Amino acid sequence: MAHDLLRFLNPHRSPVTAARCTIKDGRAPSFYLYYSREEIFLLSERVISGGGRILLPSLLPCCVFVQSCAFFSVDYSIVSGRRLEVRMQMFRWGFRSLCRSRTAGSGVYSFNGFLPVASRGAHLGRKPAEVPSKSSRGVHDIRYQIDQDRKSAAEESVDPFALVSDELSIIGNRLRSMVVSEVPKLASAAEYFFKIGAEGKRFRPTVLLLMASALSMPTPESVAAEVASSFEKNMRTRQQCIAEITEMIHVASLLHDDVLDDADTRRGIGSLNFVMGNKLSVLAGDFLLSRACVALASLKNTEVVSLLATVVEHLVTGETMQMSANAEQRHSMEYYMLKTYYKTASLISNSCKAIALLAGQTTEVAMHAYNYGRNLGLAFQLIDDVLDFTGTTTSLGKGSLSDIRHGIITAPILFAKEEFPELQSIIDKGFSNPANVEAALDYLGKSKGIERTRALAVEHANSAIEAINALPKSDDEAVITSRRALVDLTHKVINRTK
């Protein structure tokens, strides 16, 4: 397969024109191969998307510098129509020696004429060579990653979702395998919202993966390289597991909420209870929860287990608060914010904290991670409330108005009520009557409810950004990029229109 892929990527045997190698403190180094632009262009036409990784037990061309580099991994990902990425990684210990002998530190190491890895015994010189044909020995999977644009990470804002999209698809695959059951109906119910197309925005896993990158600490020099790299890989896998667990808990709560609300649709498709009935939805929710608990236990970290178990409890408490609020509580902003924390922010905040703990960070840093998640979640929900009124335009009443029609009083109305006490009696009448909805919207339009909600959301977003800035300094470029992405994410949350 490697052979085919290499030929596929380089059908005309055109040479690699340049290679860039980036050494980041404490991380496995990355090599970047550059084929000529025309070549990339040609390839992009043929390819839709894909990705993978090769572990090649062959000697590196550049191992002239490193005596005993035995393994090499090559990552590729071909993103539809946009770019072709090939990234080759050498395990750290080999490369560190490389660094030490060449640049004595960390930095960008670029060299030309770097040959594709599979060329065992290939000429180690500087001129480009042919793509070898024996690359397929001992290969299971391949990943390439070629950066087309070599902009420094700090210069342009990155799309937070794109930064982790590869990892997200790995997690998606793993999730699908984790919810397998021997009972077919249960299996199809459980995986209903994990199959491709129904995964949602995967907002929570994105936040968690970015947080994991933002918190990664460099391993001390004294630690042996193989140990360090396997340790980091293991840590990353555990953090990915948190993202999977979080998503399972989230979907379990969605399934039960849809049963409780008699919802017909979710994520653009029929809700599970609509398609397969209430019974199976309740069961599937329980099943996902149990699988999440088993996965949680496998992390063998009791504090993390405790954090996420608390989240489950909060989700239920929030839903109950919403369902059973008496008249006085429905009118209280504090009750609303508390309910919003339980229902939305608790999951994100506690799982961010769990990520920090798994990264080996101190309690103080974990609290910053927690604060980021909490404020991000609250900002998200507040904007969600606004959009329910305004929809994709800024004018009132164009939104779906589903909250108010279900009798759920959200922040804009609560703010409007402070300006117009007469809104109270309208709320008390209930909203089954469309005329009453209109009346409420009327008051809302006259008031500053929407603006004040947005302002509160911006306030929370700023608190989230502060939390990121409070994280301990790091020189690692990847860490800085991820932190920047987390900041950009807060902007996206505030500015989104749907």
Next chain:
Amino acid sequence: MLRWGFRSLCRSRTGGSDAYSLKIFLPVASLAAPLSQIPAEVRNYREYHFQSSHGLHDIRYQIDQDKISAAKEPVDPFALVSDELSIITNRLQSMVVSEVPKLASAAEYFFKVGAEGKKFRPTVLLLMASALSMPTPNSIAVEVASSFQKNMRTRQQRVAEITEMIHVASLLHDDVLDGADTRRGIGSLNFVMGNKLAVLAGDFLLSRACVALASLKNTEVVSLLATAVGHLVTGETMQMTTNAEQCHSMEYYLSKSYYKTASLISNSCKAIALLAGQTTEVALHAYSYGRNLGLAFQLIDDVLDFVGTTASLGKGSLSDIRHGIITAPILFAKEEFPELQAVIDKGFDSPANVEAALDYLGKSQGIERTRALAIEHANQAIAAINALPESDSEDVLIFRRALVDLSHLVITRSK
């Protein structure tokens, strides 16, 4: 006094596991009792007694009046742990408190006095905990040993509470799914408060169970009980969605019974063993006991659904067959009378069909074979108990005997 204290007392006085006469042992609350009358070992425990009198809710007496060796007469398993059970029940009621009143009343619905059920599972677990307790080595300081054992006991009680919470949560959800009206002799929660609150209350209990599990700080136990929850769901789904072929398979039925009934008991027995610090091998014996006990329980349950309190057929509630659930007796009868297959396929909405099936069942050996299978499982459960490591402690022997008696009770019960 809690059992561990009593055990230490035994060890220091008689150098073994003999009967210890309690004439000079004074009730714990009498702090001013003349010290001369109290043996030295008890004096050492005075601190503990003093403290324990403050927390009077935890005190219970257990003075064996007859010092008959454990092997001579059977003990009522339920009576052996009844005091501890009431402690657990009280703790459960406080654990399901919520700041939202409606949720609190929903969650404690099946924990309030009168609606607690037979508390079968906690009984098994507490007996198992006592049957597996290991003597602490003499080298360990007495206070350390006693607090360690007390701590262990509390953790094992917690497993019993968690198990009961998981069980009730599954009952709440099952009643919603089945549209049941009554449970444990009172209205089912969904009947009384609506489906939504019942689903939510079940979720709430599950989440509280999760938090309690996390507090044990033992990830293997978390894993075991989380797996049990998954099995409960799997079993319920298997029951709900069987196609025609699976309906008729004995293996499918036994597998479903394991998931629905036996898995929770077996996995929590295993958890008890792990918390007791036992080896994996012993934990597996505990697991095996729970599994076989659960299966025997379910099989007899199926028989009773047909025969009820009399030994004759058709006097039972027949609720399984009326809901279209094919249980072991029918499956056995079908092996003898293949024409029963056609009757089953027609479904059981019509009472005439039910009568026809009962007819075949009566002619066949279905009931007897089911009972025989239950006895087989009970014997395996007893074998598992006998496979536990030897112990000289009389208490341990009493409790192991009680577990054996429990399996007899399961087989011979008539309701």
